[in-house]
Amino acid sequence: IHNIAAFPLAIPLIAGPGAISATVLLSGHFDGFAAQAALVGIIFVSLAITYLVFVLAERIDRILGQTGRSILTRLLGVILAALAVQFVADGVRALMAA
Numbered sequence: 223i224h225n226i227a228a229f230p231l232a233i234p235l236i237a238g239p240g241a242i243s244a245t246v247l248l249s250g251h252f253d254g255f256a257a258q259a260a261l262v263g264i265i266f267v268s269l270a271i272t273y274l275v276f277v278l279a280e281r282i283d284r285i286l287g288q289t290g291r292s293i294l295t296r297l298l299g300v301i302l303a304a305l306a307v308q309f310v311a312d313g314v315r316a317l318m319a320a
Contacts, residue, residue, distance in 0.1 A: 236272060245261075245265065248261055249261055
């Protein structure tokens with residue numbers, strides 16, 4: 223860890239309102255102990271993957287290089303823009319139906 227001050231900035235991006243809301247909503251749909259245990263297991267698998275990505279971040283960065291980072295940034299930007307358009311379209315459609 224080169225700069226410990228940067229770590230708290232990432233926490234809201236990882237466990238933000240969307241992730242917390244999704245977890246609460248999913249837990250309401252999972253009835254019984256086995257289903258709740260499965261949800262907790264899924265959360266821990268996600269946590270392990272996130273931890274692994276953080277631990278291997280420098281190595282992944284070296285493998286990707288400048289070109290790979292640029293491609294990945296642009297690709298994820300397109301995906302984010304597509305999601306934003308879909309959310310707006312769904313909202314407009316729901317508003318018109320009401």
